Amino acid sequence: MDRYDTDWNPDSLGSDPDWGDDSQERRRQEQERRRRRKSRRARRERELRRRKRIAATVICVGAAGAVALAVFLIGKGRGGAETSAALTASTEAAADIAETAATEDPGTAETTAAEPSQNNADVPYVFHETADTVQLGKSLTDISIYDAQRHIESDSSLDSSQSASSEDGEDGENAGMSGTDSLTDTEKEEAAKASDYVDSQYAILINTDTGEILAERNAFDRIVPASMTKVMTLLVAVEQMQNPEENLKDKVKITQEICDESYRSGSSFVGYGVDDEATVEDLLYGAILPSGADAAMALAEYTSGSQEAFAQLMNQKAEELGISDTTHFTNCVGLYDEDHYSTVYDMSVIMRAAIDNELCKKVLSTHTWTTGATKANPDGIQISNWFLRRIEDHDTNGTVLCGKTGFVNESGNCAVSYQEGNSGTGYIACTALTYNQWRCIYDHVALYKTYTK
Numbered sequence: 001m002d003r004y005d006t007d008w009n010p011d012s013l014g015s016d017p018d019w020g021d022d023s024q025e026r027r028r029q030e031q032e033r034r035r036r037r038k039s040r041r042a043r044r045e046r047e048l049r050r051r052k053r054i055a056a057t058v059i060c061v062g063a064a065g066a067v068a069l070a071v072f073l074i075g076k077g078r079g080g081a082e083t084s085a086a087l088t089a090s091t092e093a094a095a096d097i098a099e100t101a102a103t104e105d106p107g108t109a110e111t112t113a114a115e116p117s118q119n120n121a122d123v124p125y126v127f128h129e130t131a132d133t134v135q136l137g138k139s140l141t142d143i144s145i146y147d148a149q150r151h152i153e154s155d156s157s158l159d160s161s162q163s164a165s166s167e168d169g170e171d172g173e174n175a176g177m178s179g180t181d182s183l184t185d186t187e188k189e190e191a192a193k194a195s196d197y198v199d200s201q202y203a204i205l206i207n208t209d210t211g212e213i214l215a216e217r218n219a220f221d222r223i224v225p226a227s228m229t230k231v232m233t234l235l236v237a238v239e240q241m242q243n244p245e246e247n248l249k250d251k252v253k254i255t256q257e258i259c260d261e262s263y264r265s266g267s268s269f270v271g272y273g274v275d276d277e278a279t280v281e282d283l284l285y286g287a288i289l290p291s292g293a294d295a296a297m298a299l300a301e302y303t304s305g306s307q308e309a310f311a312q313l314m315n316q317k318a319e320e321l322g323i324s325d326t327t328h329f330t331n332c333v334g335l336y337d338e339d340h341y342s343t344v345y346d347m348s349v350i351m352r353a354a355i356d357n358e359l360c361k362k363v364l365s366t367h368t369w370t371t372g373a374t375k376a377n378p379d380g381i382q383i384s385n386w387f388l389r390r391i392e393d394h395d396t397n398g399t400v401l402c403g404k405t406g407f408v409n410e411s412g413n414c415a416v417s418y419q420e421g422n423s424g425t426g427y428i429a430c431t432a433l434t435y436n437q438w439r440c441i442y443d444h445v446a447l448y449k450t451y452t453k
Helices: 020-075 080-104 145-151 158-164 185-192 226-239 256-265 280-288 293-304 307-320 344-355 358-364 386-391 437-451
Strands: 202-207 213-217 251-253 277-279 368-370 382-384 398-408 412-421 426-434
Touching: 202 344, 202 437, 213 344, 213 437, 226 280, 226 293, 226 307, 226 344, 226 358, 226 398, 226 412, 251 293, 256 293, 277 280, 280 293, 280 358, 280 368, 293 307, 307 344, 344 358, 344 398, 344 412, 344 426, 358 398, 386 398, 386 412, 386 437, 398 437, 412 437, 426 437
Parallel strands: none
Antiparallel strands: 202 213, 202 426, 251 277, 368 382, 398 412, 412 426
16 A cells, blocks of 8 residues: 555544555655656746736836827827827727736736636636735745655644654755745744744635635645545535435445445545445535545445546536636545646635535534444444644634545645634635644634634
8 A cells, every 4th residue: 555545533544654665766756756846837937927027018018109109299289188188098008908918927916827717607616816815935844745744643732743844855846945945943943833824835715705815825736635525525425416305314335345445545434334324414424524435435326326427527516616627536535646636726616616505514514423323333433523623722813614634645734624704704725735734724723813804
């Protein structure tokens, strides 16, 4: 077993995978992939800067044209209102040209390369950057996926997680970025204690009432969504129900194949055994609260007959949400696959759709749930959403109502959550790739506390 997907239930955490004799080769391959990603990002940034220069040139040329026209009119003896009108018309024309160039420029404040078209009336949720969008600074911890692997669940307190955040990873994706190299480990540790510090390599915070992106870091770059995938699993399963009130009572048998696959992948699980029968309602809670792979796979097979067919439904939903260019699913669990990917922006779109569904929101906001009886547990299995139970003790300028976490080696710790602020405003935060569960929680606390009302 070389990869695993697990959540934060202490009773269902797996141990580090056995990388075997080829660990060095796998490390080398991953470092090479990270090097190529860094190179592609650098090329993209150079192209964005070039387009910005073109846009700036267009603006200057337009302004110069307006002035030249005014001088010409004055030279011809025309003045007053006519000259003013000419200046206004020329300036507006220049502004139109500049606006067109900015729209085509993925590097401007209003658009990004991966952002969905805001003119597509069929896209239900589109979030946009503004001049006030905060571009989060670089993470202080230049970690690699192997550092994320090594730190996962190794620390269970604020002090230990802050200490871990001072360690530098080998060949980190942000290695060498300005603002981090000159800091000592102690300085990094102190900086990480700041209330507004966000460590995750990918992050976004959205005002759901206005659609504004309040803060972001690499929000449109590809990530491995891990068990955040199950938000889409929940949404698709619920939307496929013809009669939810009746369907929730349907019984689904847990097969040998489901148990075997959960075991082989090392995934989190609810704890069902072969031939146990679970209600669809229990499976919904089981897929989200403890991030149960057994529950998610049973839901998929109940909904569409097979996990492969269910993945197709997930991709159809992604297309409906306007994110199919940057999000693709191959499984309902969140297991790693090169063709299973998303962005923190897209995961926020999925969460937005989920909270608009009454049943999905109810499941995502439930702290604890007790399933029906099983063969091994006649009193049922008590399951918990550990993210919600742990973040509720922190001041976030509101109440975090919904949350879903995830972890695979390639994603580090990640989470997507929804908060209703003290002002009544709704917010969604999504982060990916940090080194342990507590740092992920602190990142969400920092985003909500710093940028919401």
